[in-house]
Amino acid sequence: MAISFDKALGIHQHALEARVKRAEVLANNMANADTPGFKARDVDFQAMMQRAQQSVSGFEMSKTDDAHMDTSSGAAESELLYRVPNQPSVDGNTVDAQQEQTRFMRNAMDYQASFQFLNSKFSGLTKALKGE
Amino acid sequence: MSLGSIFDIAGSGMTAQSLRLNTTASNIANAETASSSTETAYRARKPVFAAIQQSMLNPDNQGLSLQSEQGPGAGVRVQGVVESAAELQMRYEPDHPAANEDGNVFYPNVNVVEEMADMMSSSRSFQMNVDIMNTAKSMMQRILTLGQQ
Secondary structure: OOOOOOHHHHHHHHHHHHHHHHHHHHHHHHOOOOOOOOOEEEEOOOHHHHHHHHHHHHOOOOOOOOOOOHHHHHHHHHHHHHHHHOOOOOOOOOOHHHHHHHHHHHHHHHHHHHHHHHHHHHHHHHHHHHHH | HHHHHHHHHHHHHEEEEEEHHHHHHHHHOOOOOOOOOOOOOOOOEEEEEEEEHHHOHHHOOOOOOHHHHHHOEEEEEEEEEEEEEOOOEEEEEEOOOOOOOOEEEEOOOHHHHHHHHHHHHHHHHHHHHHHHHHHHHHHHHHHOOOOOO
């Protein structure tokens, strides 16, 4: 009987992945803090988690032909939304550096939490294997 | 999509900001460089920033994905450095060695106050990108400890 990591780890691996994705988007916002006309973006975390939940519970689209469009990764892109600026700037840039930094920090903390859960799953599995 | 790309993104931000700091330093250093004609006078230099789209980095995906144009970005790049079109300062200084036959010299169109503000802005943005890199580093280090007791 093999261990199914997908079943053992549950939603946490997807949460961690979503956190990394969000960190990337927020880092890009801050890298472009001085780019004229750049629009700040963010991911819809809830929608990402919902989709992950669906894939965990077994309702996922599968590709049966090469001509089919990729729904899994393509859908991840469509979750990218534009931020509504509270203080529009003259050059059209909607990045608020302080807010983005706060979100990035918070996201890193949430990442740590997700990691803790994932790590506990692994140490649980190890304990079960050792029979402790 | 990975933590590794955050390093590239923050790194591109740091490169762009340090280039901006470079042009600012050059502008301030040359703020008082007098010249005898408008052609040879120093003009303030400004970098032009543009966002990098991820679809540009991996062209294989182009056209396949519907969202290729609005995918997540991949940092910032400097499109080029342009010279300011603002008017040069003409001063009447007949004793200046570089004065022309009318006794005028041309000073660069550098606004030192503006440059100082630019300098602070770029150093802050640079700092922010360093912070991002540090955070991404600790996130990555943490994932490497996964499963360790």
